[in-house]
Amino acid sequence: MNNLTEKIKALIVDDEKGMCLGTQRILGDFSFPIEELDTSVNFDVEYVCSGADFYKVIENKKYDLVVMDYKLPDANGLELLEYLNGKGADTGVLMITAYATFETAVKATKLGAYDFIAKPFSPDELKYSVMNLVKSILLSRNVRKFQEEKKRIRFEFVSVLSHELKSPLNALEGYIDMISRYHGKMDDSELKTYLERAKTRTVSMRKLVMDLLDLTRFESGARNRECVDIAFNELVSESLNNIREEINSRGIAVEAVFDAEYNIVADRTEIEMIVNNLISNSVKYNKQGGRVMIKTENKDGDLLCAVSDTGIGMTEQEQTRLFKDFSRIKNKDTENILGSGLGLSTINKIVSLYDGEITVNSKYGVGSTFTVRLKNIIKEVPNGN
Amino acid sequence: MATKILCIDDDQDVINVCKKVLTLEGYDFDHASDGEAGYRKAKDMKPDLIILDVMMGNDTEGFHAAYKFRQDDELKYTPILMMTSVNQKLDFNFNKKRDREFLPVDEFLEKPVNLDMLVVTVKKLLALKKEQVNIDGSK
Numbered sequence: 001m002n003n004l005t006e007k008i009k010a011l012i013v014d015d016e017k018g019m020c021l022g023t024q025r026i027l028g029d030f031s032f033p034i035e036e037l038d039t040s041v042n043f044d045v046e047y048v049c050s051g052a053d054f055y056k057v058i059e060n061k062k063y064d065l066v067v068m069d070y071k072l073p074d075a076n077g078l079e080l081l082e083y084l085n086g087k088g089a090d091t092g093v094l095m096i097t098a099y100a101t102f103e104t105a106v107k108a109t110k111l112g113a114y115d116f117i118a119k120p121f122s123p124d125e126l127k128y129s130v131m132n133l134v135k136s137i138l139l140s141r142n143v144r145k146f147q148e149e150k151k152r153i154r155f156e157f158v159s160v161l162s163h164e165l166k167s168p169l170n171a172l173e174g175y176i177d178m179i180s181r182y183h184g185k186m187d188d189s190e191l192k193t194y195l196e197r198a199k200t201r202t203v204s205m206r207k208l209v210m211d212l213l214d215l216t217r218f219e220s221g222a223r224n225r226e227c228v229d230i231a232f233n234e235l236v237s238e239s240l241n242n243i244r245e246e247i248n249s250r251g252i253a254v255e256a257v258f259d260a261e262y263n264i265v266a267d268r269t270e271i272e273m274i275v276n277n278l279i280s281n282s283v284k285y286n287k288q289g290g291r292v293m294i295k296t297e298n299k300d301g302d303l304l305c306a307v308s309d310t311g312i313g314m315t316e317q318e319q320t321r322l323f324k325d326f327s328r329i330k331n332k333d334t335e336n337i338l339g340s341g342l343g344l345s346t347i348n349k350i351v352s353l354y355d356g357e358i359t360v361n362s363k364y365g366v367g368s369t370f371t372v373r374l375k376n377i378i379k380e381v382p383n384g385n
Numbered sequence: 386m387a388t389k390i391l392c393i394d395d396d397q398d399v400i401n402v403c404k405k406v407l408t409l410e411g412y413d414f415d416h417a418s419d420g421e422a423g424y425r426k427a428k429d430m431k432p433d434l435i436i437l438d439v440m441m442g443n444d445t446e447g448f449h450a451a452y453k454f455r456q457d458d459e460l461k462y463t464p465i466l467m468m469t470s471v472n473q474k475l476d477f478n479f480n481k482k483r484d485r486e487f488l489p490v491d492e493f494l495e496k497p498v499n500l501d502m503l504v505v506t507v508k509k510l511l512a513l514k515k516e517q518v519n520i521d522g523s524k
Contacts, residue, residue, distance in 0.1 A: 163440075163470070166470060166496075167396065167470075169497070170396075170398075170399070170470070170496045170497040171396065171398035171399070171402075173497040174398060174399065174401075174402040174497055174498065174500075175398065175401075175402060177402075177497075177499070177500050178402050178405060178406055178500060181500060182405065182406065182409055185409055186405070190405070194401065194405075197397075197398055197401060201398060
């Protein structure tokens with residue numbers, strides 16, 4: 001299925017008007033698909049009959065393709081090719097000549113001509129050469145576009161990362177500076193408060209670095225994924241046990257509901273990351289004495305796991321930024337909660353490895369429910385469903 | 386009556402440090418954590434100086450807050466000290482010299498803020514006369 005059409009702007013340069021008209025007709029009727037780009041190509045063809053006219057039109061318009069006679073009365077193809085190169089034009093050149101010699105072919109190729117065809121040529125020969133040339137132009141443009149996009153994303157990531165790393169350093173420097181200048185005017189309890197804040201920022205900076213390592217590990221694909229049998233219910237219990245102390249100290253009641261014994265086939269580290277993150281968030285962003293509910297079900301062979309809390313919740317605007325790298329909801333409720341803003345974006349990336357999705361349903365001040373759906377990973381459900 | 390300073394920044398630690406230092410220097414200190422809350426607090430307390438962070442909820446919240454203060458008849462002539470992390474986000478092309486020309490603020494300080502500079506700058510801005518305040522980015 002071709003969703004897009006790419007109109008190639010072509011220019012024919014030949015002193016024989018009959019050749020120009022013939023080529024114009026052939027290309028004007030020509031169309032072909034490029035499957036890799038999900039695109040079909042057709043042509044918008046103009047022609048000029050001299051070098052002088054070529055220089056004129058090329059000044060005002062960019063062409064994707066030039067079909068050029070090597071020998072013109074007032075110029076030769078190599079000159080025109082050099083001129084095009086000098087303009088840095090992203091144009092593919094197909095050279096046509098009656099006098100193709102090895103030497104001119106090498107010269108022209110060195111100057112960037114993509115291909116040669118010798119006169120007389122058949123319509124099919126022309127179409128074949130043009131098709132290869134256009135494919136090559138469009139594919140290399142596409143590669144360039146991806147590379148630029150990649151660079152931009154990387155730049156943005158590093159920008160935000162440097163901001164996130166500088167901000168705790170600024171805080172630490174502020175405290176150190178203040179304590180060294182004014183410590184004689186502070187009492188012990190004040191001093192202790194500031195040192196504790198400095199410590200908190202240090203811990204959160206370390207967490208950021210650790211989360212960053214996790215994220216890059218998953219993103220780079222450098223990790224060897226190993227799909228094994230996992231007893232999901234057990235994994236959830238283990239995850240809860242890991243933060244039992246925090247759950248107890250904050251007086252949070254946890255309820256885990258499984259309507260069956262879930263056995264899944266997946267990478268253990270990845271599933272642990274998802275479950276640990278969601279459960280830890282539901283406790284971290286909860287209110288003192290709040291509740292956490294974990295519900296698992298089998299939805300047409302997909303594993304659906306929902307973690308709900310009665311915590312601080314989020315506004316709709318806050319929810320839109322949630323899964324982006326380094327996105328942290330900053331407000332009075334969260335200022336004392338440690339977080340790198342990378343947890344959910346990492347989960348989001350892992351979930352996509354399972355062709356799944358993560359969704360959120362939240363109400364400010366009431367609580368949030370995060371639901372993860374992982375496709376086709378349930379191995380067996382002995383108790384039915 | 387002591388001189389009043391309002392600090393608007395979403396970083397708790399910047400607030401802590403400014404609060405301690407400026408209180409020790411003899412000023413009345415209050416704070417807010419976003420532009421909107423800062424504006425409400427400023428309307429209420431009528432500070433003699435506003436210290437304003439650039440990047441809070443979004444990259445330019447501080448700028449918008451600054452414009453809002455300058456459009457308010459009661460707060461128009463309150464000197465503004467803007468705290469920035471220049472190049473904090475590399476793509477955020479902030480230029481102190483250039484932006485001073487159109488930003489209606491009176492001084493910029495870069496984070497991490499040198500505390501001597503903070504105290505000196507605060508004193509300098511508090512000494513500004515009404516007509517010296519940069520209300521339209523022209524000073």
